[in-house]
Amino acid sequence: MADPMRIRAQAAGGKATVRVLMSHEMESGQRRDSAGKLVPAWFIQEVNVSLNGKPVLSAEWGPAVSKNPFLQFNIKGAKAGDKVSITWKDNKGDTRTDEATVS
C-alpha cells in the first residue's frame, strides 16, 4: 500500500505555496531487471488538487517524472486554515489522497 504524502502549504501574499512529496516508484518502463527483463512502467498518471473541497488543479504525468515525485505550485486566495487535498492515481489504478491545512 502506498505510503502517505508529505504536504506543506504556506500562505503568504494572498496565496499559498504548496509543496508535495509523493511516495512512488515511478518505474520508467525503460529499465531492465538483473535477469535482463524489461520492468513494466508503473507511474502516477494523474494528480488532482482541491482547496476546501473545490478542485483547483489537475495534472497529467508520464513515467519521466522522478521517483518519489515532488510538485510545487501556488493556490491563489488560499489562507491559513484552508484545507488542501491532493489525490494521485497511477497507471495500475492505485490511488491515494492526503490532506493538509494551510499554515
Add this chain to the structure above:
Amino acid sequence: MRIQFIGVMALAALGCGSALAQKTASQGIDEYRAMLQDGNPADLFEAKGEDLWKQKRGPKAASLEKCDLGKGPGVVKGAFVELPRFFADTQRVQDLESRIVTCMASLQGFNEAEINKTPFGRGEMANVTALATWISAESKGLRFNLPQAHVTEKTFYEVGKRLFFQRAGTHDFSCASCHGEEGKRIRLQDLPVLTKNPGDGVGFAAWPAYRVSNGQMWSMQLRLNDCYRQQRFPYPGFGSDATIALSTYLGVNAKGAVSAVPTIKR
C-alpha cells in the same frame, strides 16, 4: 541562494582563464544541489520512521518508545550525535542501526539475525532505515559529540583508524585514498576529508541521506557498505564490528560538526 551564486561567480572571475571552464561546471553543480534542497524525499522516510517508532509491532506487539539509544529509555533527541557508543546491556559498541535492531529484538520480539541479513531496502531492513532517518532527524542542528570514556569506545576508535587506512582489494583502495586529502573530487563529487572534522553537515554529519541516483534512503551502514563495494572489498556484514569501528572513527573525528541529517545527495 542568489547571494551564494554571485559569490561563486566572483570566485570564478578571480581565477585565471584555464580554471574558468571548470569553475563553471562546479558552479552549475552547486546550483543544481541548491535547487534540490527544498523538497527532500527523505521527509517521506522520516514520517514513516516516526510512525514505526510509535506503532505496536512484532511478535510482542510493542512499540519502540522504551528503546534506549544511549541517553535513557525513550530519549530520541540528541541520541544520534552520540553514536556509536558502548552499551552495557549488550556489552558492545553499537551504531544507531545496530541499536535499533537490538531494540526491535528485545522490545518487539523480532529476530535479530534475520533482520541483520535482510538486504537494504527490503522488509524489516527498510523499516530500520526509516527509523534511523527519523531518529537522526530529531538531532538535526546538534553537534556531534561521541563519548570516548569507555575503554571499548577508545579501542573501537583505534581499530576504526586502522580500517580507514587499510589498503586492500583489487584496486589497493583504502578509505583514505579518497578521503585523506583536502580539495579533491571524484568525477564532479567533492570528497570530504574524514581524518578530521570536515565541517557542518558534511561527511559523517550528512548521513542518512536521500540518494537521487536510485531514489533510495541511505543509512550510514549502507553508505559504508557501498564505499566498501566501490573499494572492491568483500561484503561487510550489517552491524559488523568493522563497520561500527569505522563509524566510531569517523564520528569522533567529526566532533563539533552540526548534523544536517537527513540530507539529499546525488
Add this chain to the structure above:
Amino acid sequence: MNNRRETLKQGAVLAGLLAAAGYPQYALAFNKNAFEAKSVQEAIKAAGGGALAESKEVTLTGPDIAENGAVVPLGVSTGLAGVKDLLILVEKNPNVLVAMFRVNDAVDASFMTRAKMGQSSDVYAVAIMADGRALFSKKEVKVTLGGCGG
C-alpha cells in the same frame, strides 16, 4: 495503519464523488498519445497545440548541469493570459513529454517538478494557449557522469 486505510477509503469515495459531479478537471482522461510521442512536435500536437513558436513570455527554470539525470528539477511558468496547459518536455528522452498541467484561475501558471533525463538534452517549457498556439522556451541541461562505478 488504520488511519491510512481510512484515508485511502475516503480518497476513493472522494474521487468517485468528484467524477460523478462532473468537474471538468477530474474528467481529464490520460492523454496516452501525448505521453507516447517521440518528438516535441508530435507531443504538442497530441496535446492539442498548433505550430510551435518561441516566446520570452514562457519561462523554463532548470539547472545548466544536472549532477544526476535521475532527478532534474524543472519548472514551467508564464505571465500570459489565456493559457490552457503548461507542459515540460525533454527532447532526447524516449518519450518526450514529462508533465502537463491544466491552468485555471485558481492557481498561478507556475509549476515545479523533477524529471528523469537519460542524457544531456534540450528541455522545453510549452504553453498551449486557448487559441491553440503553442509558445515555448527551451534550454540545454547537461547530465554529468557520477563518480565511482557511475
Add this chain to the structure above:
Amino acid sequence: MNKKIKGLMAVAAGVVLAGCASLPSSAELDALTDRIVKASFRDQGMAKVDRVLATDETNRLCSQADASGKPLDEATAKRIEEANLKAVKWPSDGKFLGDWKQGEAIAQSGRGMTWSDDAKVANGGNCYNCHQISKEEISFGTLGPSLYNYGKIRGVKDPSDPASRAMVEYTWGKIWNAKAYNACSNMPRAGHAGVLNETQVRHIVALLLDPASPVNK
C-alpha cells in the same frame, strides 16, 4: 556468525582486561583489527575475503605508514618499487600503443571487480574518476594529476621514435603497476591486479600518447 562475533568480543574484552581497562598496545590493536576484519567481511559475488585477508607487502606496509602518519623510509620504499617494477609485464609483441578511441571508452568506465559486477562484462579503467584526460569530458576527478596534453607536454611527437621510448615504457609501466614508480601511490595497479588486460593497457597508452588522441590536441 553471531557466535563468532560473541567470541570476538570476548577476545576484545580479554585484551581490555589484560590492559587493566587501559587502551591495548598498538600491536594488540593491530591484531584485534585483523580479527575484526576476519569476522566482519564475507564473500559476495566475485569479491572474496582473500582481498582483505591476503593483502601483499606493498599494501600492508603502506597502510601502516598511512595510519601512523609517517611515510615509509627511503630504503623500504625503494625495495617496494623495485619489487613492483620487476612484476610489470611488458607487451608480449613489443607493441605499446593501441587504439586511443577504445582507450577513451576504457578510461570512462568505472565498472568491474565489485561484488555487484558481472565477471563477463569488460572492466573499466576508472581513469576519469581521478584524472582530467580529454578536454571534452567535464566530469573528471582531481585525486590524480591532470593528464590533458600528457604526450604533448612530455614531448612525444612520434611514439615509435626511439627518443620517445623511455616515456612510452614509463607510461605502460605506470598503468600496469603504479607502485613501481611510487611505492605508496594512490593509483591502482591495473595490469598487475588483473583489472585491465594487455590489450586494454595498450589502448590507454594510446589515449595518452598518440598524437592523434584528443588528449594531445
